[in-house]
Amino acid sequence: MASSETGSRRVTIDDVARSAGVSRQTVSRALNDKGEIGVSTKQRVLDAALELGYRPSRFARGLVRQDAISVGLVIPDLLNPFFTEVAAAALDAARARGWHVVVYDTGDRVEEERGTLEVIASQVDAVVGYLRQPEDEVDKLMRGLPVVLIDRERRTERFSSIRIDGEGGVHAAIRHLVDSGHRRIGMLDHAGRSEPSIRHDWFVSAMSACGLDAGSVSRADQSVEGGERALKALLTDHPATTAVFTFNDIIAIGALRAARRLGRRVPRDLAVIGFDGLRLGSLVEPPLSTVALDTRGLGALAVEQTARLLATSSPLSGDELVVRAELRLRESA
Amino acid sequence: MASSETGSRRVTIDDVARSAGVSRQTVSRALNDKGEIGVSTKQRVLDAALELGYRPSRFARGLVRQDAISVGLVIPDLLNPFFTEVAAAALDAARARGWHVVVYDTGDRVEEERGTLEVIASQVDAVVGYLRQPEDEVDKLMRGLPVVLIDRERRTERFSSIRIDGEGGVHAAIRHLVDSGHRRIGMLDHAGRSEPSIRHDWFVSAMSACGLDAGSVSRADQSVEGGERALKALLTDHPATTAVFTFNDIIAIGALRAARRLGRRVPRDLAVIGFDGLRLGSLVEPPLSTVALDTRGLGALAVEQTARLLATSSPLSGDELVVRAELRLRESA
DNA sequence: TTGAAAGCGCTACCAC
DNA sequence: GTGGTAGCGCTTTCAA
Numbered sequence: 281m282a283s284s285e286t287g288s289r290r291v292t293i294d295d296v297a298r299s300a301g302v303s304r305q306t307v308s309r310a311l312n313d314k315g316e317i318g319v320s321t322k323q324r325v326l327d328a329a330l331e332l333g334y335r336p337s338r339f340a341r342g343l344v345r346q347d348a349i350s351v352g353l354v355i356p357d358l359l360n361p362f363f364t365e366v367a368a369a370a371l372d373a374a375r376a377r378g379w380h381v382v383v384y385d386t387g388d389r390v391e392e393e394r395g396t397l398e399v400i401a402s403q404v405d406a407v408v409g410y411l412r413q414p415e416d417e418v419d420k421l422m423r424g425l426p427v428v429l430i431d432r433e434r435r436t437e438r439f440s441s442i443r444i445d446g447e448g449g450v451h452a453a454i455r456h457l458v459d460s461g462h463r464r465i466g467m468l469d470h471a472g473r474s475e476p477s478i479r480h481d482w483f484v485s486a487m488s489a490c491g492l493d494a495g496s497v498s499r500a501d502q503s504v505e506g507g508e509r510a511l512k513a514l515l516t517d518h519p520a521t522t523a524v525f526t527f528n529d530i531i532a533i534g535a536l537r538a539a540r541r542l543g544r545r546v547p548r549d550l551a552v553i554g555f556d557g558l559r560l561g562s563l564v565e566p567p568l569s570t571v572a573l574d575t576r577g578l579g580a581l582a583v584e585q586t587a588r589l590l591a592t593s594s595p596l597s598g599d600e601l602v603v604r605a606e607l608r609l610r611e612s613a
Numbered sequence: 614m615a616s617s618e619t620g621s622r623r624v625t626i627d628d629v630a631r632s633a634g635v636s637r638q639t640v641s642r643a644l645n646d647k648g649e650i651g652v653s654t655k656q657r658v659l660d661a662a663l664e665l666g667y668r669p670s671r672f673a674r675g676l677v678r679q680d681a682i683s684v685g686l687v688i689p690d691l692l693n694p695f696f697t698e699v700a701a702a703a704l705d706a707a708r709a710r711g712w713h714v715v716v717y718d719t720g721d722r723v724e725e726e727r728g729t730l731e732v733i734a735s736q737v738d739a740v741v742g743y744l745r746q747p748e749d750e751v752d753k754l755m756r757g758l759p760v761v762l763i764d765r766e767r768r769t770e771r772f773s774s775i776r777i778d779g780e781g782g783v784h785a786a787i788r789h790l791v792d793s794g795h796r797r798i799g800m801l802d803h804a805g806r807s808e809p810s811i812r813h814d815w816f817v818s819a820m821s822a823c824g825l826d827a828g829s830v831s832r833a834d835q836s837v838e839g840g841e842r843a844l845k846a847l848l849t850d851h852p853a854t855t856a857v858f859t860f861n862d863i864i865a866i867g868a869l870r871a872a873r874r875l876g877r878r879v880p881r882d883l884a885v886i887g888f889d890g891l892r893l894g895s896l897v898e899p900p901l902s903t904v905a906l907d908t909r910g911l912g913a914l915a916v917e918q919t920a921r922l923l924a925t926s927s928p929l930s931g932d933e934l935v936v937r938a939e940l941r942l943r944e945s946a
Numbered sequence: 947t948t949g950a951a952a953g954c955g956c957t958a959c960c961a962c
Numbered sequence: 963g964t965g966g967t968a969g970c971g972c973t974t975t976c977a978a
Contacts, residue, residue: 304955304965305958308957311756316964318964334757335757337955338675338737339675339676339955343673343970343971343972344955345735345957346623347735358704359892367691367716368692375717382716383700383704385708387705402678403681403683423644424662424663563893565873635949637971638949639947639949641974645973651947672972676956676970
């Protein structure tokens with residue numbers, strides 16, 4: 281009961297009540313604009329609150345008013361246009377349900393992601409996003425919170441995960457190139473992991489479906505510069521290449537730029553098809569053809585599954601948690 | 614005390630305790646990995662929790678463990694690259710302090726913004742962002758929550774607001790154009806409000822500082838297409854124009870595209886300088902010269918001020934809440 | 947190792 | 963119009 285403590289304790293509603301000489305319910309009424317309160321009393325309370333720098337505890341408030349649900353969205357890098365689009369889509373889908381979304385940008389660092397996960401559990405009701413943490417780790421950290429993963433290369437039994445199915449789209453892309461007369465088609469895969477990506481698998485299978493050998497492949501960092509370097513390397517090793525399919529649009533944009541610098545006209549001398557369907561792709565010159573993912577659908581699906589998990593009601597099965605990508609022709613191919 | 618209710622009540626720690634035949638403190642210990650608990654007891658509790666689908670209330674938890682602080686970030690449109698950069702910067706600055714950021718994308722709709730504000734107050738400790746709501750409205754809705762506004766055209770006394778000072782940068786830009794021999798310089802202003810923008814004021818003053826009349830102005834929607842249309846209109850009315858300064862980079866990118874379609878080479882036949890300094894600007898062809906804003910600094914400043922407001926300790930004054938924009942020459946001018 | 951009791955700060959529901 | 967009382971669901975002493 282020591283009322284004269286050093287160090288700043290939190291200012292509570294009782295402090296305001298005491299200072300204004302009223303009870304705390306009166307304070308509550310004043311602050312929440314309920315009626316049933318005298319004008320002068322109200323003003324006195326408001327003044328006292330302001331004076332003391334009082335701010336209600338959202339926890340206490342949330343506790344009594346069974347409040348909105350909020351989900352954590354974990355993203356490797358918001359500045360990467362792809363993740364920007366995914367985030368926007370998820371935000372949109374969540375808003376439609378009146379959910380709050382706490383966004384965590386891990387800056388592509390795994391340790392940062394771990395730290396985020398550690399702290400996230402007490403703040404949100406569910407987690408959605410891109411996680412690179414091993415499953416066991418996630419499981420331990422989340423302690424039962426619903427988790428919806430996006431685009432995990434290896435499927436996981438323990439958590440819901442949304443798969444991206446670009447097989448049809450990539451086949452259509454390669455078919456289009458072949459129909460346009462291309463035979464020497466290369467790929468700019470990502471350089472992230474040691475094994476080739478699944479998109480590379482699709483590429484190979486599409487090539488073989490067209491009766492072509494797996495084309496030449498160059499590895500690219502996931503950046504415009506990475507794309508530039510990779511295309512140059514590819515064309516140095518395989519100068520006869522007349523078309524490339526890339527791991528994603530960012531790399532493709534780098535390829536576009538490299539082609540221009542090398543004096544190769546797109547699509548005349550070199551056709552380029554990316555993957556992702558970024559809006560950004562329509563701004564570059566020439567506008568990028570791409571295997572476009574339905575990001576809005578992705579976000580909606582992730583949120584839908586989260587909702588079901590939250591309600592413990594018939595979650596979607598793995599087969600339903602799929603977003604397709606389709607060929608979207610613009611001008612680069 | 615009716616234990617057999619219809620409708621799904623929330624599963625509480627007591628339900629788990631009852632089901633596992635222990636007290637709730639024991640449940641708490643099991644769930645939080647505290648020691649001092651028998652292995653078999655712990656397992657039994659965990660099983661019960663899983664079975665019942667129990668998830669702790671973050672409010673109750675936050676109430677007792679004086680938890681992390683979280684701020685609301687209100688953004689008109691996350692897909693607008695400018696806001697993406699601001700959001701990323703704010704997220705980054707917040708993470709450095711261990712804060713949680715709840716992101717709200719209002720989709721550029723004022724009613725949506727109002728709804729957001731209404732619901733936000735009980736979820737966060739402070740609000741940062743772009744608000745179009747009238748001050749009185751914000752004041753009423755926020756009820757004492759710290760608010761930090763970004764780039765409000767009209768300064769406000771009631772809230773902290775971070776101002777963008779592009780005057781020096783715009784002067785440098787116009788000076789650069791004049792030094793390069795340009796005399797007929799136009800501007801593509803935004804079409805949002807009825808009055809010309811502050812950036813237009815800077816343009817006019819920069820022109821006059823160089824001894825030039827206020828150039829011709831065309832209004833553009835804030836989109837690439839808007840920029841295209843506006844440039845075409847401008848060149849139709851004033852074909853002698855050899856350089857344009859634009860309200861922002863998005864519009865400038867549209868201008869670049871329009872110039873290309875009109876057969877005007879950039880920067881040879883037409884010089885273009887944008888405003889904002891988006892990363893995007895370095896991807897287009899030719900890379901865009903621009904009056905670049907320090908978005909990271911913006912985010913950091915907003916968060917810094919929020920922190921001070923939260924601590925009720927010496928908030929920054931209006932003069933300190935300024936972010937400068939400086940000319941960044943790339944190739945379009 | 948476990949349990950009982952005491953709050954965290956707030957609002958809802960009833961008296962007055 | 964105002965105040966008392968009883969919780970919201972959880973963790974943290976302190977006893978057993």
